Amino acid sequence: MIVLLIGIGIVLSGRTWLASHPEHNPWAPLDLRDPVGWTTSSKMRALRENVQICRDVLERSEVDFVLLGPAGEGPCRRPDRTRLQDFPATPDTPAVTCELTAALHLWQVNTLNPLASSIFGSEIERVEHLGAYSCRRLYGRSSGRWSEHATANALDISGFSLENGTRISVEDDWSGEGGKTRFLREVRNGGCDVFSTVLSPDYNAAHSDHFHVDMSSRWTGVCR
Numbered sequence: 219m220i221v222l223l224i225g226i227g228i229v230l231s232g233r234t235w236l237a238s239h240p241e242h243n244p245w246a247p248l249d250l251r252d253p254v255g256w257t258t259s260s261k262m263r264a265l266r267e268n269v270q271i272c273r274d275v276l277e278r279s280e281v282d283f284v285l286l287g288p289a290g291e292g293p294c295r296r297p298d299r300t301r302l303q304d305f306p307a308t309p310d311t312p313a314v315t316c317e318l319t320a321a322l323h324l325w326q327v328n329t330l331n332p333l334a335s336s337i338f339g340s341e342i343e344r345v346e347h348l349g350a351y352s353c354r355r356l357y358g359r360s361s362g363r364w365s366e367h368a369t370a371n372a373l374d375i376s377g378f379s380l381e382n383g384t385r386i387s388v389e390d391d392w393s394g395e396g397g398k399t400r401f402l403r404e405v406r407n408g409g410c411d412v413f414s415t416v417l418s419p420d421y422n423a424a425h426s427d428h429f430h431v432d433m434s435s436r437w438t439g440v441c442r
């Protein structure tokens with residue numbers, strides 16, 4: 219009897235705890251305003267299956283975004299082009315897939331902004347990027363798998379500029395000792411919780427000057 223009561227007590231307190239920690243609760247709907255938790259990446263993965271569910275999540279989470287019309291042909295057709303309104307990027311804020319939009323937003327709120335503030339006491343002014351959409355196969359080869367860039371399901375990020383004038387470059391600051399290097403390493407690691415793939419200069423020479431982030435449906439879990 220006592221064992222049964224203790225068991226019921228554990229279940230009830232577990233339920234109470236889960237109710238106040240939706241980011242760890244597999245049954246709670248994804249809300250991007252919640253912190254990143256144990257179940258965030260599996261819920262992010264599910265967004266890939268249905269663009270309407272993904273748009274509903276953006277709406278529910280009060281993310282400011284616009285939908286653009288379909289573009290492209292064949293393997294580079296992009297039926298889903300979504301642009302974040304509150305993601306300051308240069309030369310522009312690119313239209314990307316809905317799931318990449320959701321991941322970029324989570325990364326901005328949970329990783330980029332807090333790190334800029336804690337390490338530099340400043341805010342992100344611009345995320346510098348090298349492009350999202352490019353109709354090509356992996357590494358520009360003439361055969362083989364299409365790149366996630368072919369559907370704008372990827373973004374290449376080369377650096378960050380902060381409101382206090384600090385500039386952080388993946389190419390120049392990846393190796394070192396100071397705050398810029400710590401920022402880049404933690405930005406990369408934080409990305410691993412929300413993107414399906416994150417490739418940094420640690421991965422190979424082709425990524426010596428940028429981070430590649432994508433929402434590949436294979437969810438390779440590659441984070442290097």
Ligand SMILES: [Zn+2]
Nearest residue numbers: 372373374430
């Ligand atoms: Zn890339």
